[in-house]
Amino acid sequence: MTIGTGAVLMAIGAGIAVGCSAIGSGIGVGIVGSAASGVISERSEKFGMALVFTAIPQTQAIYGLLIAILILQAGGFLGGTAADIPTPAGLVAVAAGLAVGLAGFSAIGQGIAASSGVANTAEKPEMFGKGVVFSAVCETQAIYGLLIAVLMLALTGILSSDFSVEMPVAIGLVGAGLAVGLAGFSAIGQGITCSSGIAATARNPGAIGRSLVFAAMSETFAIFGLLVAILILFGLGLFSG
Amino acid sequence: MFYPARMNSVVIGIHNRWLMDVTSALHEQGELEVLDLKKGTGTEIPQTSFEIPRGDIERIISLQFRYDRILEILEPYEVRPEGVLSLLFPKDSQPLPVRYDTPGDVFQAAHEMLDQAEPVLTTYEALKQNRELQQVTRERIENLNRLAVPGCSLSYLAPAPYTFLVAGWILQESLPLLEAWFRESGTDEIYHHTIQNGQEIIVLCIGTLAMRPRLEELAHHAWFFRITLPDSYTGMPGEMIRTEQNRLEEYMREEESLTAHLISMAESHLTPLRVIREELSIWRDRYEVSRNFGSSRDVIYLHGWIREKDQARLHDVLRKVTGDEFFLFSKPADPEDDVPVRYDNPGWLAPFEILTTTFSRPRYNEIDPTPFFAPAYLLFFGLMLGDAGYGIIIALVGWLLYRGPGRHDVAFRDMSYILIWCGVADILLGTLQGGWFGDLLPRFFNVTPPFVLIEPLNQPILLFQIALIIGTIHINLGIFLGLWQNVRDRMYRTAIMDHGIWFVIQPAAVVLLIDFFGWMTFSPLVTHFAILGTVIGLLVLFFRNGPMGFFSLTGFLGDWLSYVRILALALATGGIAMTINILSEMIASVHPLMIIPAILFCIAGQLFNLAIQTLGSVIHALRLHYIEFFGKFYSGGGKEFVPFHEHRVYTSGTREEVI
Numbered sequence: 001m002t003i004g005t006g007a008v009l010m011a012i013g014a015g016i017a018v019g020c021s022a023i024g025s026g027i028g029v030g031i032v033g034s035a036a037s038g039v040i041s042e043r044s045e046k047f048g049m050a051l052v053f054t055a056i057p058q059t060q061a062i063y064g065l066l067i068a069i070l071i072l073q074a075g076g077f078l079g080g081t082a083a084d085i086p087t088p089a090g091l092v093a094v095a096a097g098l099a100v101g102l103a104g105f106s107a108i109g110q111g112i113a114a115s116s117g118v119a120n121t122a123e124k125p126e127m128f129g130k131g132v133v134f135s136a137v138c139e140t141q142a143i144y145g146l147l148i149a150v151l152m153l154a155l156t157g158i159l160s161s162d163f164s165v166e167m168p169v170a171i172g173l174v175g176a177g178l179a180v181g182l183a184g185f186s187a188i189g190q191g192i193t194c195s196s197g198i199a200a201t202a203r204n205p206g207a208i209g210r211s212l213v214f215a216a217m218s219e220t221f222a223i224f225g226l227l228v229a230i231l232i233l234f235g236l237g238l239f240s241g
Numbered sequence: 242m243f244y245p246a247r248m249n250s251v252v253i254g255i256h257n258r259w260l261m262d263v264t265s266a267l268h269e270q271g272e273l274e275v276l277d278l279k280k281g282t283g284t285e286i287p288q289t290s291f292e293i294p295r296g297d298i299e300r301i302i303s304l305q306f307r308y309d310r311i312l313e314i315l316e317p318y319e320v321r322p323e324g325v326l327s328l329l330f331p332k333d334s335q336p337l338p339v340r341y342d343t344p345g346d347v348f349q350a351a352h353e354m355l356d357q358a359e360p361v362l363t364t365y366e367a368l369k370q371n372r373e374l375q376q377v378t379r380e381r382i383e384n385l386n387r388l389a390v391p392g393c394s395l396s397y398l399a400p401a402p403y404t405f406l407v408a409g410w411i412l413q414e415s416l417p418l419l420e421a422w423f424r425e426s427g428t429d430e431i432y433h434h435t436i437q438n439g440q441e442i443i444v445l446c447i448g449t450l451a452m453r454p455r456l457e458e459l460a461h462h463a464w465f466f467r468i469t470l471p472d473s474y475t476g477m478p479g480e481m482i483r484t485e486q487n488r489l490e491e492y493m494r495e496e497e498s499l500t501a502h503l504i505s506m507a508e509s510h511l512t513p514l515r516v517i518r519e520e521l522s523i524w525r526d527r528y529e530v531s532r533n534f535g536s537s538r539d540v541i542y543l544h545g546w547i548r549e550k551d552q553a554r555l556h557d558v559l560r561k562v563t564g565d566e567f568f569l570f571s572k573p574a575d576p577e578d579d580v581p582v583r584y585d586n587p588g589w590l591a592p593f594e595i596l597t598t599t600f601s602r603p604r605y606n607e608i609d610p611t612p613f614f615a616p617a618y619l620l621f622f623g624l625m626l627g628d629a630g631y632g633i634i635i636a637l638v639g640w641l642l643y644r645g646p647g648r649h650d651v652a653f654r655d656m657s658y659i660l661i662w663c664g665v666a667d668i669l670l671g672t673l674q675g676g677w678f679g680d681l682l683p684r685f686f687n688v689t690p691p692f693v694l695i696e697p698l699n700q701p702i703l704l705f706q707i708a709l710i711i712g713t714i715h716i717n718l719g720i721f722l723g724l725w726q727n728v729r730d731r732m733y734r735t736a737i738m739d740h741g742i743w744f745v746i747q748p749a750a751v752v753l754l755i756d757f758f759g760w761m762t763f764s765p766l767v768t769h770f771a772i773l774g775t776v777i778g779l780l781v782l783f784f785r786n787g788p789m790g791f792f793s794l795t796g797f798l799g800d801w802l803s804y805v806r807i808l809a810l811a812l813a814t815g816g817i818a819m820t821i822n823i824l825s826e827m828i829a830s831v832h833p834l835m836i837i838p839a840i841l842f843c844i845a846g847q848l849f850n851l852a853i854q855t856l857g858s859v860i861h862a863l864r865l866h867y868i869e870f871f872g873k874f875y876s877g878g879g880k881e882f883v884p885f886h887e888h889r890v891y892t893s894g895t896r897e898e899v900i
Contacts, residue, residue, distance in 0.1 A: 052856065059857055063809070066816040069823075070698075078823055129599035133867050136860040143809040144802070147705070150812055154701045206878040208601060212868055216799070220792060223799040234758070 006163070007082040009090025010075040014068035016097030017149070021064025021104025021142075028057030028111030035115035039122040046122050053114040053121070056135045060104035063146040067100045070153060074161050088170035089163035092156050095170070095177035096149035099229070102181025103145020109191025110138040116195035120202040127202050134194040134201075137215050141184035144226040148180045148233075155238035169236045176232035183225020190218035242612055245603055245879065246585035247549040248574040253559065255567045257541050261343075264527045266562045267543075269894060271886030272551040274581055278535040278544045297344055301525045304351050308518045311358050314365045315514070318500070318507040336893040339516050347520050354517050358510050361503070368499040371492055378489045382482055384468040387443050389478040390436050396475045397447075398468075405453040407446045407460050408468040415464035416442060422462070426455050515891045523887055530885055546581050546882065549573070580605035582879035590615055592655035600867050601877025608726055610875050614866055617715060621862035622663045623670030624708075625810035627697060628818065629690075630678040631851045632671050636664025663859075674811065678847050679818025684826065697811040698819065704808045712804025715865070716797075719873030720744070726874055738785045740873075742778050743797070749774030800869040806861050814854045821846030 036050035071093045072078050075085055117131025152158075152173050156165040197211030233239060251273070255263050267273050341347040387410055388395070397406055411419055419442075423433065430452050436443040444465070448456055460467040474481050535542040547555055552571060559567045574580040582602050584594045586609070593615040603609045626632070639660030647654035671677070675693035682688040697704050720740050727736035752771035755761045763771070782790035821843060829839035871877075887894060 055853065055856060056860070058853070059813075062817060062853065063813060065820070066813050069820040070816060073823070078827075129596075129863075132860055133600075133863055136864045137868065139861070140803060140806070143806040146809045146813070147805050150701050150809075151705070159698075159701075205601065209871070209876050213872070216796065216868060216872075217792065219799055220795045223795055223802060226802055227798070 003082060004084060004087070006085030006087045006090035007075060009087065010071055010082070010085055010093040011077070013090065013093030013095070013097035014071040014077075016094065016101045017071065018061070018064045018068040018101070020097075020101030021107075022061045024104035024107040025058050025061035025064075027105075028060070028107030028109075028114075029054055031108070031111035032057060032114040032118060035118045039118050043122055049121055049125075049128060050118050053118045053131065053135065056114050056132070056139075057107035057110040059139060060107040060110075060142045063142055064100050064104050067096055067146065067149045067153075070150075070159060071096065074153065074158050076161070086163050086165075088165045088167045089156070089158055091167070091170035092152055092158055092165055092173050095173035096152045098174065098177035098181045099152065100142075100145045100149040100181070102178070103142050103184030106138055106141035106145075106184045106187030109141075109187035109189065109194070110135055112188070112191035113138055113194035113198065116198040120198050124202055127198065130201050130205075130208055131198050134198045134212070134215065137194055137212070137219075138187040138191045140219055141187040141190075141222045144222055144229075145180050145184050148176060148226070148229045151233060151238075152176065155233065169238070172232055172236045176229040179232065180222075180225045180229040183222045183228075186218050186221040186225075190215055193218055242586045242590065243608060244585065245605055245607075245609055246583045246882075248546050248580050248583070248605065248882075249549050249552055249571045250574055250578070251543075251545055251547055251552070251555070252570045253543040253545075253567060254540050254569075255543075255559070255563055257536065257539055259563045259566065260531070260541050261527070262562045263541075263543075263559065263567075264530065265342075266558050267555075268523065268527055268530075268885055268887050270554065270558050271884050272547055273543075273555060273885055274546040274883055275530050275533050275885045276544045276546070277533040278542055279533075298525065298528045300348065301344075301521050301528070304348070304355075305518065305521050305525070307355060308351070308514060308521065311355075311361050312511070312514055312518065314361055315503065315507040315511055318503040319511055320504060320508065336889060336891055337512070337516055338895040339520070339892040340894050341520050341524075344524050347517070347524055351517050351521060354510075354513055358506070358514060361506050361510065364499055364502050364506070368496065368503065371496050371499060375489060375492045375496070378485055378492065381470065382485045382489065384470065385478040385482045385485065387438065387441070387468060389482065390443065393445075394475075394477060395470060395481060397445075398470055399472050399475070403450060404447055405450055405456055407456045408444070409460065409465050410438075410441045410443050410468065411465055413440045413442060418462070418464050419444065422459060426459075431456065512891070519889060519891050523889070526885075526887075545885075546574070548583060574605060576606040579880060581882035583882035584609060584611065586611055592658040593618070595652065595655045596659070596863065596866075599863075600871060600875075602879040602881060603875070603877055604879040606730075607876070607879070608722055608874065610722075610866075610871060613718065613722070613870075617870070618862050618866060619662055619666035620670070620711070621807060621865055622858050623666035624674075624711075624807050625814070625858040625861060626667045626854055627671050627674040627811040627814050628676035628678065628851075628854075629668045629671030630676070630681070630847075631814070631855070632664045632667030632669075634664070634851060635667060635855065636661050639664055674815070676815055676818070679815055679820075679822050679850075681818070681822055681843075684819075684822050696815075697808065698815050701808060701812060704811060705805060708804045708807040709801065711807065712801050712869070715804070715870055716800055716873060717743075717747075719870045719875075723874030738781055742781045745774045746778035746782075749778060800872070803869050804865065806865070810854070810857055810861055813857070814850065817850045817854070818847065821850060 032054050036054050039050055040047050069078075075082050075093070114131070114135040117127070117135050121127045121131050150159075156169065156173070157163070158165065193211075193215045197207075197215050200207040200211050253263075267275075341350060388408065398408055419435075423431070431446050431448040433444065433446040435445075446456055446459065459465055470481075533544070535544075556569065559569065582605050584591065584597075586594060590611060594611050596618065597603070597609070597611045597614055623632070626635075639657045639662075642657035643654060643661060647657040672690070672692050673694045675690045675696050677690050682690050695703055695707070720743050724736050724740035727733070727740065749771040752763055752767060753775060756763055756768060756771075779790070779794075782793050784790075786793055825839045825843035825846070828842055829836045
């Protein structure tokens, strides 16, 4: 059996998807996990609460895994033999991997916010809901990455194992993947704002609305990335079927 | 129900002979928030502080302290049912129909109960003493075991006329310290003998009486653990060990008997103790609330907030208690005042208030978003999780929690109520998405799920469009509510420039975008109107917000696109569940016997997916409300309405039975 370039690229796409998002999640979980350890060293009864916050930045890795599995399934990898895949189709998988994988670094911002959530909730249990919401704000970038990755795979037909996508379209999609993926790093700034927002809300519960507005401002840059990615998809004629 | 309850500010005057009767009646009624009269009422009311009867409060505090002490001792000995089933289906403990009408009755009952419960303290003291004796005995047995070496008689440790002996032990790592001490002390005058015993070294040092200070000094070193035994101990250690062990067994039997006695007393005394403790707290609250009252020679004044619709009942209570010897001034709340906020939702909606409060309680005169929140939250949750199998589990867990711990904890009850409805929403919307533990049914049982309208993994674009349509409706509902609120407050300029303008920008932008992308062709008139609407909209935005008007546009776009998380989460649930099923299938295909690990893997994986995706759906459905929806009309920040209300757990407050 000969493995073609397309299959190799598809495997790389799956690897980027799960690998990059797992790095992001790992760092994010590490940040919140260290805060959680500090909290439970003093107050072991807070373990359940700390565990919820620690679980929040894991989602990015799950999104990456999802895209990786969808790519592998479409490429026939899960059946034991990779299909004969044209190079452009493989490149689309790389683009999807970049979109969800790079956007997975948003978990770092989420970890920063969640660590503040753990610390503040340990002192004020009523902060739990607000801390979780602030932490969830930073996941939007990952969701945009996942969305674009799914759209790429669905609109090019790869999700249903139709590999007829053309090379210029596939190269263009790499640009879309980079746009939304790299814009996902804006979540790190957002995480810093959310972390301060949690602290501000713990001091003054009335500050939640304005703090969320500040936090949402960093998201503007992720929206730029998403918008550019959608425009690329549109410009490549994918929305017109 | 779309606004918090209408409140009235009331000032009540009663003759001072009705003070405790009225206070008790208001406490039972639990509908009036009592304010501090010294902080002003807006009316000309005498504001002389009311003198609290200190003697009664001090008596209550003293009794509470004694009750707390006894309860603290007895509660660990309460026999509680164990196991998961008893946690989920706890036995009903009905509050007792108990009420004491006067503080005198409570004091009398409290003292009678204390007399009955007095043995608890003596039994507990005896138990403490017994445990101390056990500890001492165990230590002695340990030390005797250390000395149980051939030829060592305990009589050597007893005081002697010419010599002084110190026995003890050190840890292996302290040996250099001991050797250094010997070098410094001079071994000629102190005879010592060491015995290795595992990681411990037994040390026996003997010297003349002149060496006693040096030997005492050895015993004071932190690394030296001295062995001291009563002078009466004679003979070989083995014999004494047997004696001590017999004594220890005797202590343990006594402990069992004392513990059984405490368990029995817990069974008979805990309930009456808790009942009276609760009554004492209630009476203390009644006394302490009077700090907020004012008084003149014969009249006591109260000031507070009450729900408009409860005011008639307040009148009735006052009339019944005082026989019309009262006056009541009332005026509707001025929204400019610091009016406490009480939700005004029907019972089926009320549990969702907890989610609104998590963000912030509405201000008085501000729209209560709960009626809009609840249905949309369930819709989003159901769409995001999108798996009927998971929905069944969630509804079941919610029901078990509602039936179990939810019966005793209001917050728990509300959360489990919400969980049940989330499960139901997920069953319905999961069925429409064909999710039954992912693709478990078609993959393993060749069954096509019924009633499927849309499959997220196969039709992501359709779900993408649905998510954006839902987002459009939801955001516009928020904008409309903001518009409504501002019109109601007569803030017409804000209504038009912050809210109304979006109803111009949106359709104009839609026409231009459709025209730009060539999806449809419009007549020139429509296009011109769209251009005009867009220009006007942008001018208003930039006029209103300055350069930040740009962020209003991107913010709106971001809010709208944010709803695609509905698609993303639905895909994630279905995709991960499908992955687990595929991996389970691969494990099972290795060998026929591998079917068992495959099933276990499938169950564990599905439970993991259920937990992580439920968490995600809860959080993101909340986020869509708190940020995208609330941001359009809601700020919150209202003060909680805290009525003067009896908090009863162990008693029902009815006058039927006195313990």
